[in-house]
Amino acid sequence: xxxxxxxxxxxxxxxxxxxxxxxxxxxxxxLDRILAAPSFxxxxxxxxxxxDIFARLIAGAEVSLTVAMLVxxxxxxxxxxxxxxxxxxxxxxDRVLMHxxxxxxxxxxxxxxxxxxxxLGPGLNNLILALCLTSWVGYARLxxxxxxxxxxxxxxxxxxxLGATTPRILFRHMLPLLMAPLLVEATFSIASLIVAEASLSxxxxxxxxxxxxxxxxxRDGVRYLLVAPHYVLAVGVSLMSLVLAVNVLGDTLRDTLxxxx
Amino acid sequence: xxxRLLAVLPVVLxxxxxxxxxxxxxxxDPVEVMLGESATSADRSALRSELGLDQxxxxxxxxxxxxxxxxxxxxxxxxxxxISELLAERIPATARLALLSLAxxxxxxxxxxxxAALNHLRWPDRxxxxxxxxxxxxxxxxxxxxxxxxxxxxxxxxxxxxxxNGGSIILPxxxxxxxxxxxxxxxxxxxxxxxxxxxFVRTARAKGLPxxxxxxxxxxxxxxxxxxxxxxxxxxxxxxxxxITETVFGWEGVGRLLVESIEKRDYPVTxxxxxxxxxxxxxxxxxxxxxYARLDxxxxxxx
Numbered sequence: 001x002x003x004x005x006x007x008x009x010x011x012x013x014x015x016x017x018x019x020x021x022x023x024x025x026x027x028x029x030x031l032d033r034i035l036a037a038p039s040f041x042x043x044x045x046x047x048x049x050x051x052d053i054f055a056r057l058i059a060g061a062e063v064s065l066t067v068a069m070l071v072x073x074x075x076x077x078x079x080x081x082x083x084x085x086x087x088x089x090x091x092x093x094d095r096v097l098m099h100x101x102x103x104x105x106x107x108x109x110x111x112x113x114x115x116x117x118x119x120l121g122p123g124l125n126n127l128i129l130a131l132c133l134t135s136w137v138g139y140a141r142l143x144x145x146x147x148x149x150x151x152x153x154x155x156x157x158x159x160x161x162l163g164a165t166t167p168r169i170l171f172r173h174m175l176p177l178l179m180a181p182l183l184v185e186a187t188f189s190i191a192s193l194i195v196a197e198a199s200l201s202x203x204x205x206x207x208x209x210x211x212x213x214x215x216x217x218x219r220d221g222v223r224y225l226l227v228a229p230h231y232v233l234a235v236g237v238s239l240m241s242l243v244l245a246v247n248v249l250g251d252t253l254r255d256t257l258x259x260x261x
Numbered sequence: 262x263x264x265r266l267l268a269v270l271p272v273v274l275x276x277x278x279x280x281x282x283x284x285x286x287x288x289x290d291p292v293e294v295m296l297g298e299s300a301t302s303a304d305r306s307a308l309r310s311e312l313g314l315d316q317x318x319x320x321x322x323x324x325x326x327x328x329x330x331x332x333x334x335x336x337x338x339x340x341x342x343x344i345s346e347l348l349a350e351r352i353p354a355t356a357r358l359a360l361l362s363l364a365x366x367x368x369x370x371x372x373x374x375x376x377a378a379l380n381h382l383r384w385p386d387r388x389x390x391x392x393x394x395x396x397x398x399x400x401x402x403x404x405x406x407x408x409x410x411x412x413x414x415x416x417x418x419x420x421x422x423x424x425x426n427g428g429s430i431i432l433p434x435x436x437x438x439x440x441x442x443x444x445x446x447x448x449x450x451x452x453x454x455x456x457x458x459x460x461f462v463r464t465a466r467a468k469g470l471p472x473x474x475x476x477x478x479x480x481x482x483x484x485x486x487x488x489x490x491x492x493x494x495x496x497x498x499x500x501x502x503x504x505i506t507e508t509v510f511g512w513e514g515v516g517r518l519l520v521e522s523i524e525k526r527d528y529p530v531t532x533x534x535x536x537x538x539x540x541x542x543x544x545x546x547x548x549x550x551x552x553y554a555r556l557d558x559x560x561x562x563x564x
Contacts, residue, residue, distance in 0.1 A: 114519070
């Protein structure tokens with residue numbers, strides 16, 4: 001019972017990874033089963049084109065988790081490198097970075113991602129690009145603040161005196177001490193990226209039909225709320241379970257690694 | 262105070278620059294994307310010169326700034342209406358929604374947080390923490406339809422969507438308030454728990470003050486300070502959240518205008534909406550900082 005967040009996350013990860021071998025057909029249209037209620041034949045019912053909702057949920061999980069992890073990996077690498085350099089060197093490099101991040105942070109929530117996705121046009125690649133353009137800021141700020149306090153530490157000074165190269169100091173002597181807060185940040189960012197991907201797809205800016213995405217499924221589901229409430233409920237509960245699980249894991253990780261915010 | 266005001270200027274300038282550059286991020290020719298394939302080349306060059314896209318970039322930016330300074334946001338490509346008129350039509354609706362959401366979030370979050378802190382680790386605390394956690398895992402495009410399903414379709418108490426009816430603001434406001442209510446509950450709880458162990462609370466109790474006075478006058482007053490900052494920061498998220506919530510409920514505010522403009526590829530309108538939301542956010546943050554300085558004697562007297 002204690003490990004339910006991990007169980008939920010593993011469930012979605014496994015079905016997402018195993019999707020190609022599970023034999024589901026998320027895009028198979030069955031006009032006899034339009035908006036059919038849940039049954040033994042299709043556990044969670046069918047959507048407005050008679051497609052199996054459970055199969056589409058799994059396809060959507062694949063998209064959602066892939067986007068979240070890809071964007072997290074890319075932005076964490078970029079943002080951390082930038083923050084390390086700015087925090088270590090200080091001076092104008094730091095000032096420029098701080099001004100740029102200040103500007104990015106002046107756009108609340110996913111507003112900037114919406115704006116980027118809007119001008120770049122819909123589609124999976126542009127969705128990933130829009131999320132990458134906006135999610136590096138948190139890592140850069142976090143790393144910069146930590147690097148600023150780390151650069152005066154004795155072991156860093158010792159490494160400098162011993163003639164270690166700058167990359168060595170940054171990546172061998174400073175980065176390992178940053179891993180705990182970065183890991184916590186990354187966990188929470190996966191949760192918010194899952195929501196962001198769904199938000200953009202809900203607005204029609206993400207994955208395009210016929211491909212399944214939790215956001216676009218919710219958008220379709222809302223239209224048939226009265227006749228087929230099972231559609232929205234199935235997608236909403238799935239999304240909520242995954243986001244909740246990742247957030248609780250983040251909380252646990254933060255307490256275990258003793259990271260202060 | 263003056264220093265804080267001056268620090269905002271580069272941010273505002275950066276926001277203006279970034280929103281200005283948005284149109285230039287359109288892959289290919291923005292004019293072609295906006296007008297579609299049926300447009301004649303005369304139409305295209307007319308729009309290009311109207312938007313100033315035939316000028317060099319720095320000149321374009323200066324024109325953009327000087328137009329904005331005169332309250333001129335340009336015209337909608339779709340309807341030819343000046344964008345300032347569109348905004349003037351939509352801003353009151355979003356302001357109403359955001360302010361009601363803020364009130365709801367405060368009305369839910371503060372009492373829940375206080376009750377949770379006073380019953381630390383007992384069932385009211387666990388219930389409040391669990392609700393806050395669940396609410397924060399419910400994006401607006403899932404909570405909105407859920408509330409719609411229960412209160413509008415099944416129970417029939419409130420209108421499904423639109424804004425003709427007086428009650429139609431309730432569901433979107435509740436939806437929009439959810440995230441902030443969850444954050445406020447957690448913040449108030451944490452802040453109260455910290456304050457309750459302070460010396461001045463023990464002193465107040467030792468003086469024999471009634472528990473009500475100790476909690477409401479002494480502890481709460483100190484505990485609310487950090488909460489003020491969160492409210493300020495989160496008011497901006499309310500504006501961003503309004504984009505989704507207004508879309509779910511067909512609420513004709515700035516957020517809906519933004520989404521409509523994206524669907525019609527009406528980029529000048531998109532640009533204006535993004536700019537208005539971001540600048541409001543910057544302004545609210547500035548006001549929060551100033552309010553915080555007034556409220557916290559430590560900050561007030563150190564200046």
